[in-house]
Amino acid sequence: MSAEGPARRARPLFVARETYRRRRLRDAARALPVLGLLLWMVPLLWPLNTEAVSASGALVFLFTVWAGLVIVAGALVSAMNATDRGAAVPDPLADEDDEP
Amino acid sequence: MIAMQALAVISVAYVLFLFAVAFFAERAARRGRGAWLRAPVIYTLSLSIYCTAWTFYGAVGTAVRGGFEYLTIYLGPSLVLIGWFWILRRLVRIGRSQRITSVADLISSRYGKSNLLGVGVTVLSVIAATPYIALQLQSVVLSVDAFRHADPAAPVVADSQTMTAFWVAAGLAVFTVIFGTRNLDANERHHGVVTAIAVEAIVKLAALLAVGIFVVWGLMGGVTETLARIDASALGEWQVSGGRWAGLTFLSAAAFLCLPRMFQVMVVENDSDAQLRMASWAFPLYLMLMSLFIVPIAVAGLEILPAGANPDLFVLTLPLASGQEGLAVLSFLGGFSSATSMVIVAAIALSTMVSNHIVMPIWLRLREGTASFSGDVRKVVLRSRRLSIAGVLLLGYLYYSVSGGGAALSAIGLVSFTGVAQVLPAMLGGIFWRGATRAGALAGLSVGFVIWMYTLFLPSFGAGTLLPVNLFDQGPLGIAWLRPQALFGIEGLDALLHTVLWSLSLNAVVFISVSLLSFPQPLERLQGAQFVTTDHVGGGARSWSSSAAQAEDLMVMTQRILGAREAQDLFLTEAQRQGLSGSLPDPTPDFLEVLEKRLSGAVGAATAHAMVGQIVGGAAVSVQDLMAVADETAQMMEYSARLEAQSQELTRTARQLREANEKLTRLSVQKDAFLSQISHELRTPMTSIRAFSEILRDSADMRPSDQTRYASIIHDEALRLTRLLDDLLDLSVLENGQVNLNLRHGMLADVLDRAAAAASAEETGPLTIRRRSDNEEVLLYTDIDRLSQVFINLIANARKYCDAPDPVLEIRVRGDVGRVVIDFIDNGSGVAPDAQDVIFEKFSRVGEQKAGGAGLGLAISRQIMVRLGGTISYLPGQGGAAFRVVLPTDLALAAQ
Numbered sequence: 001m002s003a004e005g006p007a008r009r010a011r012p013l014f015v016a017r018e019t020y021r022r023r024r025l026r027d028a029a030r031a032l033p034v035l036g037l038l039l040w041m042v043p044l045l046w047p048l049n050t051e052a053v054s055a056s057g058a059l060v061f062l063f064t065v066w067a068g069l070v071i072v073a074g075a076l077v078s079a080m081n082a083t084d085r086g087a088a089v090p091d092p093l094a095d096e097d098d099e100p
Numbered sequence: 101m102i103a104m105q106a107l108a109v110i111s112v113a114y115v116l117f118l119f120a121v122a123f124f125a126e127r128a129a130r131r132g133r134g135a136w137l138r139a140p141v142i143y144t145l146s147l148s149i150y151c152t153a154w155t156f157y158g159a160v161g162t163a164v165r166g167g168f169e170y171l172t173i174y175l176g177p178s179l180v181l182i183g184w185f186w187i188l189r190r191l192v193r194i195g196r197s198q199r200i201t202s203v204a205d206l207i208s209s210r211y212g213k214s215n216l217l218g219v220g221v222t223v224l225s226v227i228a229a230t231p232y233i234a235l236q237l238q239s240v241v242l243s244v245d246a247f248r249h250a251d252p253a254a255p256v257v258a259d260s261q262t263m264t265a266f267w268v269a270a271g272l273a274v275f276t277v278i279f280g281t282r283n284l285d286a287n288e289r290h291h292g293v294v295t296a297i298a299v300e301a302i303v304k305l306a307a308l309l310a311v312g313i314f315v316v317w318g319l320m321g322g323v324t325e326t327l328a329r330i331d332a333s334a335l336g337e338w339q340v341s342g343g344r345w346a347g348l349t350f351l352s353a354a355a356f357l358c359l360p361r362m363f364q365v366m367v368v369e370n371d372s373d374a375q376l377r378m379a380s381w382a383f384p385l386y387l388m389l390m391s392l393f394i395v396p397i398a399v400a401g402l403e404i405l406p407a408g409a410n411p412d413l414f415v416l417t418l419p420l421a422s423g424q425e426g427l428a429v430l431s432f433l434g435g436f437s438s439a440t441s442m443v444i445v446a447a448i449a450l451s452t453m454v455s456n457h458i459v460m461p462i463w464l465r466l467r468e469g470t471a472s473f474s475g476d477v478r479k480v481v482l483r484s485r486r487l488s489i490a491g492v493l494l495l496g497y498l499y500y501s502v503s504g505g506g507a508a509l510s511a512i513g514l515v516s517f518t519g520v521a522q523v524l525p526a527m528l529g530g531i532f533w534r535g536a537t538r539a540g541a542l543a544g545l546s547v548g549f550v551i552w553m554y555t556l557f558l559p560s561f562g563a564g565t566l567l568p569v570n571l572f573d574q575g576p577l578g579i580a581w582l583r584p585q586a587l588f589g590i591e592g593l594d595a596l597l598h599t600v601l602w603s604l605s606l607n608a609v610v611f612i613s614v615s616l617l618s619f620p621q622p623l624e625r626l627q628g629a630q631f632v633t634t635d636h637v638g639g640g641a642r643s644w645s646s647s648a649a650q651a652e653d654l655m656v657m658t659q660r661i662l663g664a665r666e667a668q669d670l671f672l673t674e675a676q677r678q679g680l681s682g683s684l685p686d687p688t689p690d691f692l693e694v695l696e697k698r699l700s701g702a703v704g705a706a707t708a709h710a711m712v713g714q715i716v717g718g719a720a721v722s723v724q725d726l727m728a729v730a731d732e733t734a735q736m737m738e739y740s741a742r743l744e745a746q747s748q749e750l751t752r753t754a755r756q757l758r759e760a761n762e763k764l765t766r767l768s769v770q771k772d773a774f775l776s777q778i779s780h781e782l783r784t785p786m787t788s789i790r791a792f793s794e795i796l797r798d799s800a801d802m803r804p805s806d807q808t809r810y811a812s813i814i815h816d817e818a819l820r821l822t823r824l825l826d827d828l829l830d831l832s833v834l835e836n837g838q839v840n841l842n843l844r845h846g847m848l849a850d851v852l853d854r855a856a857a858a859a860s861a862e863e864t865g866p867l868t869i870r871r872r873s874d875n876e877e878v879l880l881y882t883d884i885d886r887l888s889q890v891f892i893n894l895i896a897n898a899r900k901y902c903d904a905p906d907p908v909l910e911i912r913v914r915g916d917v918g919r920v921v922i923d924f925i926d927n928g929s930g931v932a933p934d935a936q937d938v939i940f941e942k943f944s945r946v947g948e949q950k951a952g953g954a955g956l957g958l959a960i961s962r963q964i965m966v967r968l969g970g971t972i973s974y975l976p977g978q979g980g981a982a983f984r985v986v987l988p989t990d991l992a993l994a995a996q
Contacts, residue, residue, distance in 0.1 A: 026185060029380075033183025040175050040349065043168075044342040053338040055168070056327035059395060062171060066178065066388045073182050073381035080377065 022083045029076050032069065039065045107247050107429070114433055115271060118440075121299050122279045122292030129291040137291045138371045140378030146294045146365045147383050148301035150177055150356060151390050153239035153439035154232075154513045156304055159391065161412035163398040167339040169348065174391045176352030178384035184376055187357065188366070190531055192376055194631055195367035199701035203363040203523060204453040209705035210530035210631050211538035212624035218457035218706050220545055221523055225360045225453060226492065227557070228519030229446050231512040233496030234503065236439035237265040239412075241500075243435050246416050247428075262501050269497040272443050276493075277486045280448040293444060294369055300437035305389060307434025311415055312393020314427055315400045319418075326396050333399040347597045348514070354524045354604075355517035360449035361442060368449075443493070451488035456704030459484035464710055478661055481703055514596055515560045518603065522548035525608040529615065534625075534632045536611070539618040544611025548603045555584045556599035651684040654695065657711060661702055670698060766938055781824060785817035827956045834963035841967060843991060846884040848920065849876035852911060855891030859899060867899045868908045875913040878920050881990045886964045890972065893957040894924045894983055901981065902928035920989055923975060925982040936974045 040062070046053045129137055136142075155173060162170040180188065200206045204225065208218030241264045279292040320326040330336060356362055370376065401414030405421055416435065419427035463480060525544050529536035558567050567584065575583040585595050587602050620628065651671075658667040674685040674694060685691050692712060699708035792810040796802070833839055856869055880887070898909040904927045912923040931939055940962045958972075965972040970987035 029185040030183070033179050033186065036179055036182055040179070041346060043338065043340065043345055046338045054331045055333075055336045055338065055395070056331050058168060058338055059327075059330065062168070062175075063388065063392065066384065069178070069182055070381050070385045070388065073384065077377045077381055081374075 018083065022080070025076060025080050025083065029073075029080070032072060032076065036065065036069045104248060107244070107432070110429055110433070111436065114436070115275075118296045118299065119275065119278075122275075122296040125295035126279065126292035137295060138375070140375040141382070142294060142298045143365075143370065143375035144379040144382040144386065145298035145301040146369065147362070147379055148304070148386055148390075149297055149361055149365060149441045149445045150359075151304065151387070151438055152232075152442040152513075153236050153435050155390070156308065156435045156438035157239050157243070157412050157415055158513065159394045160398045160401065160414045161410070163335065163394050164402060164411035164414075166344075167335055167337075168395070169340045169344060170394060171391060172340075172345060172348035173352045174387040176349045176354070177356040178387050179349070180353045180356050181380050181383050184380040187528070187531075188376060188380075189373065191357070191527075192367050192370045192373070194531060195370060198630070198705070199697050201368060201456060201701060201704050202449055202453045203358060203360050203527070204457050205700070205704045205706075206363070206367075207523065207526050207530065207541065208457065209700070210627055211526075211536075211541050212621045212627055213706045213709045214538050214542075214624075215457060215461050215706040215710075217526075217538060217541055217545070218453070218704065219461075220542065220549070222450075222453040222457045224519060224522060224545070224549055226450055226495070228516045229360065229450055229492070230495045230499050231503075232516045233443055233446060233493065234500035235512055236443050237268055237496060237500045239435060240268050240439050241265050242410070242413060243416050243432050246413050246420065247432070265497060265500050268440075269443075269493045272440055272447070273490050273493045275440075276444045276447045276451075276489050280444065280451070280489065281482055281485050290369065290448065293448065294365070297365070297441045297445065300441040301386075303430075304434040304437045305386065307430045307437075308390055308393065308415065310427055311419060311431050312397060314422075314424060315393060315396050315418065319400050319404065319422065320396060326399075329403070330395055330399050333402060335395060335399060335402075341594075343597050344594060347594075347600055351514065351517050351521060351596075351600055354521035358520045358523040358527060359517075360453065360520070361445040364445050364449035364452075443496070447489045447492045450492045451485045452704075454488040454491070455481065455485040456707055459488065460703050460707040461710065464707065478663055481661065511560060515556055518556055518596065518599055519549075519552050521600075522552060522603060522607055524604070525611045529611060530628075531631050533615075534628045535615055536628065537615045537618045537620040538624050540611045540613070540615030543614040544607045547610045548607030551587075551603040551606060552599060555587060555602065556595065559584050559595070651687050654687060654692075654712075655684060658695065658699065661699055661711075670695070763937060766934075767941055770938065770941070778824075782821065785821050789814050789817045827960065831956055831960050831963065834960060834967065837967075839967060841883040841991075842885060843881060843883055845879060845881050847876075848878040848880055848913065848922075849873055851880070851884055851888045852876060852891060852922075855888045855895055858888070859892050859895035866907065867895075867902065868906075869895070870908060870910045872913065875915070878913065878915055878989060880920070880987070882968050882987065883991075887968060887987070890961040890964050890985065891922075893961050894985075897957060898924065898926040898928075898981065902926040904928045904980070915989075918989060919970070920987050922985040922987070923978075923982060924985070925975070925978045926980040928980045930976075930979075930981045931974060933976070936976060939974060940972070 042061070043058065046058070125137055155170075159170045159173070162173075194200065195206070198206075198209055200209060204218045204221035207221050208214050211217050244264050276293075279296070280290060316323065316326050320329055397414055397418065398411065401409065401411060401418055405414065405417060409417060416428060416431050419425075419431055460481065463484070522545060525548075526536070526541040530541070561567075571584060575581065581588050585598055586593075587598070590598075593601070655667065655671055658670065661667075662670070671685055674691050675681075678685050678688070678691070680686065696708050696712045699711060702708070703711070792814050796807065796810055796814075852871065860867075895909065898907065902909070907926060907928065909924060909926045912925065914921045914923075940958050962972050965985065965987070968987060969991050970985065972983060972985050975982035975984045
């Protein structure tokens, strides 16, 4: 870890709006699977073998979540591609995983 | 009814079409027109090999048997891809930067290029994949059978099922050998294969969607109607237990990351982050579409088809039963595509692993010691890979024919998933945790593997087949808590969840604990740093030392592995980068690093490391080496510091010697001067004594007054001689240490008083003595007489030699702990610097012979002070002659 010590210290505390936006997109990309997991684990709460949850309702719920996730993921990726292309100044930390 | 012959023709045509696609894609890539081959959409479609025949046909069967549980198999991978920013991005980057060729290579490379780990993962993968391949063969056979039953005219051939399986396996082997081993660098893209798979992905999606649409709108009459009929069917209630829902989602996600074939298309074939970005939303979409119509198909099959029909074939039998032959053929092709694409990629991935981690190391071991490689390594690698492909398919075929394709096979999918998921802890630990060690990975994998074998894989053949029945009831040797399906006495768990829980949790626990307790090898630490910080460290830490490696030998070896042209290109580029004019670069560590990475793309990290190691002479730099070097440097520095110290000491000694020599020379001069002086001193009284005694002897008539005067002169001169001789005697006694000290108590002030009085009485002269009597109240225990002798001498000297017009002597007394310091400072011109170091020598006299002393006073004083345990020294820079006497207040105490 010591090798990148100076680089780490030189890391700016605040970044330009563009870079900031890009980083928040990554945050969203990281948060999305957590949301998906939560929604898809809702069936854990459903009672077994009763009429309470109809199969069609379950099917619709699961596939709606699925479609929603696909759409949001696609939107995130296209937003990322757009910011990457439009970036006047490349984010120096673009390749790093653990930016602030 | 479609004839079997027609089906065969269609199948062959389809296969030929795939060959053509692969061929043209390969040619396009070769001609440099293959940009579209790297398109993210192709990458995304190639991921579809996750959907095998087991999911194409089997999902409906699973839905019929277990309700919505089939969805979990798709939910896990969807989550992995939607969360690509967490794991996949890193995995893919590591795969690119380290030129990883397989999942076994990843693990082996991460943990110090350990081939043992590579072998372990390979064996695990082959064991887990073989039944899975058998399952694909079975699905093709069953689907063909479905047509056969529908075609009464079909000839009845004995063993037709086995024959079908055999021909399918053989055909796949040929395809895979042709397109899967085209280029040796396993890390390079298999454009032909990937493109063919992408086409198959479209075919199977289209087939499933077509069947689904036909079912929903053709058979069921619309979406609302379908939903209503679903609710009315046996699947109408939520019947998946929470444990299986969560457990299978997790298991499929884990397997998605660890399956060798998935790793092959996802990581090894990956070109850029853009591919992954698209796949992150497009592949979940693909999976969603694949699973969308499963439940309607299942419900329709249950309603329409006769009871007892195999639900695993509903996708095929529904169109057949409805007379939709075209749709049935499409469905057949979809299933065929699912099966073949999976088998092809699995065979490529497994053959790479087997070849790189088992065959090549053995081959290398056999020809160990031969510095350069005789024979064409390239051919060996390719041949071993081709044989491995054939071997893997043969294994699958044998497994199929031996197991007879029973129902046991359909359960094997999840069993296989659980097996490959054992790699997960080592994989994630390897890319996120630098503390993960080889020993930990090995231990974790072994534990997971053993538990999986014991609790799931072997029992999956059925009680009494491979494991005796009573083992399940009583446990091995009657140990109840070791029963395969109730470890630690916890019963009632679903068998699959039971294994997933225990194998993965114990695997992870052992992996982490052993990693924490063990210490990694240097190479492991290097690799660990590179893997975990891959985003920061672009290149990599060095692991080769520049050594006796011969560039030519390396060239020979590389040519035999990469092929002549590629090797020459590589060497030329490197030589140019080093600024050399020839085509052979210097074997610098950098170059060896590049070369090794390049070779590892072809034969795997461990083998490449071993090969380069053979030529370089095993000169991989270890941290120990580095530390040894550092040690050596430290030793050198220490040595040179010692040398420097020695030379400084020598210089110091030389200076001291020079000073001593100068002093000796001065002393010798002084001695000469003194000898003449003392002879003069002695002769003067002797002369007058002789003269006056002769007068007394020869003059008879002398007046008594004269007589008395002459006699007293003689007496005075004799006294003077005596005093001189006394001094000399005193000094020699002191120097010889034969003096007896007369120790007693006395006040310093009294001693000084006495000395001042005595000195004033002896000579006349205007000397003012300044003293501070309050400081002089010091009680001494010493030889008071000797001490006052020193003081008298110093005061007399000041009186004699002080050249100030108004001479003043200041006596300063300063008490200290256990000692007293007495300074005698006059206001004269002092002692010349060059004389300061000789004034305490015997016979030393300074300056003009103003008052005729023998020059013994200070010498005697010094000897006395040494005897009294103190010192006397000249104090320069006080404005006049200054002497410092340091005396212990209590000689008895000081002596202790």
